[in-house]
Structures are given as structure tokens and as C-alpha cells.
Amino acid sequence: MTFLANLEPLKLAANSGSDPRILDGRAVAAALRDEVKLGVDILREERGVIPKLVVVLVGDDPASQIYVRHKVRGCEVVGIESERRILPHDISQDTLHQVLRDLSADPSVNGILLQLPLPDHLNDIIAVEQISSFKDVDGFHYKNLGRLMSWASVLEPCTPRGVMTLMKARGIEVRGARAVVVGRSMVVGRPMAQMLVRDDATVTVCHRHTRDLAEHVGQAEILIVATGVPELVKGDWIRPGAVVFDVGISRVDGRLVGDVEFDAALERVQAITPVPGGVGPMTVATLLENTLRATLKAHKLKIEYGALIEAGDFE
Amino acid sequence: MTFLANLEPLKLAANSGSDPRILDGRAVAAALRDEVKLGVDILREERGVIPKLVVVLVGDDPASQIYVRHKVRGCEVVGIESERRILPHDISQDTLHQVLRDLSADPSVNGILLQLPLPDHLNDIIAVEQISSFKDVDGFHYKNLGRLMSWASVLEPCTPRGVMTLMKARGIEVRGARAVVVGRSMVVGRPMAQMLVRDDATVTVCHRHTRDLAEHVGQAEILIVATGVPELVKGDWIRPGAVVFDVGISRVDGRLVGDVEFDAALERVQAITPVPGGVGPMTVATLLENTLRATLKAHKLKIEYGALIEAGDFE
Secondary structure: OEEOOOOOOOOOOOHHHOOOOEOOHHHHHHHHHHHHHHHHHHHHHHHOOOOEEEEEEEOOOHHHHHHHHHHHHHHHHHOOEEEEEEEOOOOOHHHHHHHHHHHHHOOOOOEEEEOOOOOOOOOHHHHHOOOOOOOEOOOOOHHHHHHHHOOOOOOOOHHHHHHHHHHHHOOOOOOOOEEEEEOOOOOOHHHHHHHHHHOOOEEEEEOOOOOOHHHHHHOOOEEEEOOOOOOOEOHHHOOOOOEEEEOOOEEEOOEEEOOEOHHHHHOOOOEEOOOOOOHHHHHHHHHHHHHHHHHHHHOOOEEOOOOOOOOEOOO | OEEOOOOOOOOOOOHHHOOOOEOOHHHHHHHHHHHHHHHHHHHHHHHOOOOEEEEEEEOOOHHHHHHHHHHHHHHHHHOOEEEEEEEOOOOOHHHHHHHHHHHHHOOOOOEEEEOOOOOOOOOHHHHHOOOOOOOEOOOOOHHHHHHHHOOOOOOOOHHHHHHHHHHHHOOOOOOOOEEEEEOOOOOOHHHHHHHHHHOOOEEEEEOOOOOOHHHHHOOOOEEEEOOOOOOOEOHHHOOOOOEEEEOOOEEEOOEEEOOEOHHHHHOOOOEEOOOOOOHHHHHHHHHHHHHHHHHHHHOOOEEOOOOOOOOEOOO
């Protein structure tokens, strides 16, 4: 069965009528959700299959609860069934593993997301590996990271994948561009760099040990910042005409700020993602895309392509 | 059981008495082989175990035959048993998979190396995945690449791992250095960049789509070139005082040359690997190290540390 074939490329140039320098993640995420919903509708109508995502949350961290709520709400919008599995904050590593393995074995479950970070007494890397790599909709399982490194992946980490989709929707040329990634987390920085290299950018990875961060940032035509340090990147470091993706989100004096000084950066950029409303919505929409992909895989169906969703299959 | 604990750091500063600017891969490879041999000796004497490597060669490509011969000879030197398994050049993908799976299931085999490249009709990525990741001494299995990306690996691709060991032996400081990797192959460039980022370098990956390659090269304090294009990097591009690792080896007009213009580069560098005698010997010695690691793993033993071999375990 072929899904989403031959959709027209998105026309988002007008960018919802607002400042054209602002990369409106909400608008592109809505378009991506529409494509996912189309796939979910076909799957339900033609095969009687309803994709199901289980979000596993350990403890009651308030920030995690908010993230989980966004994800569950996203599922509702596109017709994916979702379930919240809340586990006690003092659960043992072994018991957590058993829960994840049981979900992995359950054929009614297509996607499993373990909300990170876990409480300090638990090892998140080993926990993630208990999830079937075919249901690992966060793309953090080492098998999926290895597939990403072999350029043969389908379930890719949601935030960097969402940034790539945003670039595609806005027609940003990656090939040959100088891209700088600030931050080297397993969740964002490292997979982001892989995707940019794969798409033919010249990529520099910076982090806490980088000397002359401002100089590196100043060379970036495409800049991705994912450090969690509020306004680490100063507006006047930015190369004039750069395209900037700000992944960070922190609350400072009651307002939400990113890792980039937004107002000062805006004066120099070709385009920049706002915080909030930039990368965040793309992350959630990509999770829904991954859940659709995982469901198609479980039913031996293949995704062809949409305007935003790319073709792909995985073993 | 503890292996190789508390060996003294190598004293290689005098570099065999030759030009101190030349990074003598043969000397460091010999030191690494000595450490491997020590481990193999202990394993044999205390446990009665002799590590075994099987090298699988499809067809009769002359260059591959030379590489395989180097590997088999290396095994002999350190006391690893080796076997060459030569398969017909027109073997089917399925039959090749069966051979690799049989070797993976054979408890007498600790390491399996599929000599690449394969003939054109075969898919090398899918073939490598038939090898047990615990016996994948080349480190190319997607599970091992994913482990590398999660910074939790032990069997790492031999050439980039060998370059890191050479840096360690010569006391080259990686943290905070500006490293530039030219080439993005799965065998060298991509894992090399991962290791350098993990060890706290600021890393730029360049490739055929990079504009201004000379400018990027000129910023490198540590430069790794792995493109297979003879003398692609000109000597006068090199930053004065840089440390250069030349992974390429090509035959041009009857002589072996690397990817860097050696004579011109030598005038500017702090140190550079020669071709031959630089990175190549480190690749083979690292294969032996990986075979020892895989054997220890199979027997549930743990490597602690030597002067060159690092501690590590893998699941």
C-alpha cells in the first residue's frame, strides 16, 4: 500500500502573514500533522488499524508531565490512540525494564516513548535499550542511532528530524552550507550533526570545551543551538543572513527564553525559530510521524512520500 | 580477571631516533601489539583460551588479498589463531549471509571480519549485519555504530580507533582542539568525528560538497584526511603547527602516496603520519586489539587498562 504519494510541496513562504524572518514551527507542525492524519485515516479505513503510542513516565516531574500532555494531545488530533503509563518514582531498574519489555512484546502497541530524564537512580541508556527498536519512536535506541550513522534509518530522534523537516518546508538549502551545531547531546546535537552531514552540509560540532565559540557561530550559515543555557549565543555573534534554529527552552524571570538572544539575533538573520513556537511543535509532530512509521512497519506497509514526510523503510 | 592493569605510559618521544615530526605508526603499532600479546598470553595460560579471528574474503581482488595477508600475519605475531575463508566472487547474498551467520553461531570463533569492498552485486551494509555484533571486530555493525554514538562502545572501527591510540601514545591533546575530518565514510570519517567529539575536540566534517576546503583545513589543529584522493590536501593549506593524520593510500606513478602532499606539509606541521607506515599499521594492530576484546567478552572477562589499550566493557 502506498501512503501520501505525490502530495504537492508546501507553500509556506507567506508564513501565515507574520514576519517572514520568523520560522513558524507551529504552522509547519500543523502541516506535518495533516500528513500524518491522512496516513492514519487511510490505515484505519483500509486496514482497520489504529496506531497506538504508549508514553511511559517515571515519577511526577512537572516539566515532564507538561511534555507528556503535549504528546498525548498531539495523538488525539491525528487519530493515534495513546496511553499514559505512570510508574512510581522509586521504581527499580529491573521493574522498569520488565514494563518496557512487556510493552515491546504487546502487538497492540506500535510506539513506546520513555519520557526522559529518569530519576537519578535509573540508567536511561540501558532502559531505552529494553524497548524494541521497531517501537522506539524517540529514535534513541542504539540500533536506531547506528542506523542513522549508516544512513539507513527510519525512526530518527524527533527534535533533529523536526528541524530537518522545518528546513525542507521553508526551502532552506542544506547542501554545501556551513552548519554549526552547538551542543552534543545524544538527543539533539549528535544526531543533528549526522543528518546535516548526510544532507551534504559542512558541519562543525561545538560544546562546552570549544574555545572561541563566538567565532564558530559567526561562520554558520545554518546554526542549531541545543545547550539548555539561556541566551548563551549572543545576537551579535550571528553571521548576517544566517538561518537559526534555537532548540533550548528555559524559564528566566517568568518568561520563556531560548539558547539564543532572540531580539538581537533577529536583526541579523535571514530566519530564526522563536521560543516557544519554533522547534518544540516540530518535535511533537515528528513523534506522531514516527508512530505512524512504526505502525506501518509493524503491518509490513511502506511509506512512500508526502510533501514533508519522506519515503523510507527499515529492517 | 584483570588484564594489563597499571602498565606505564609509553615513552615514544624519541620516536625511534628519526625525524620527530614523523608520527611513526609502525613503532606505536608494535607497542600496541605487545599489549595485545600480553593479554593473549594471560588468556591462554590462565584460561586455556586462544582467541580466533576468521577473515572472510569474497573473490580475488589483489588489494584485498594484500590487506588480508597483513591481518593474518598480525594475528600470528600476537598469538591469535586466524583463518582465511575465501568465497567465490559470484556468491549470492543469501549464501554469504549463511556463512556469516554460521560463523557467528560458532563458539570457537571470537572475531569475524568481512573484507570490504564486496563485489558490486553484493550489499555490504546488510551483509555486515549478519555478523554477531559481539564478533564484529571491524566495528561496522549498526549496533556497534549506535553504541559509538551513545558513547558506550567497545568494538570501534579500527582505523579511527587506531588514530586515537596514536594520538594518545604521542601525547597529543584532543580536548578543546580544533579538529577537521576530511571525508565522511562509514569506515573512517563518521566514526572518527564521533570519537573526536567524545574526546572534547571541536570537530568539523568536510567532504565533496564542502566549499572552501582549503580554508577549513587551514583552521585545523588536528587534521584527519580520509578521502582516497591522492594529494587532495596541499601542503600550503596546512595550519602551521598542526598534527596531521593521512589515512589515504594510493599508488601514483609507481609510488605510494597519501591524501596529503607530504613533503610540502612536513615543512609546516608539528607532526604528520607518513604513507606508508603511519595509520595503516595502527589499523591492523587495532584489529588485533578488537579481537582480544571480543574474546574477553565471550568469556565474560573484563579488560582493565594498559598504556594504550583502554578499559571498557560492552553489553
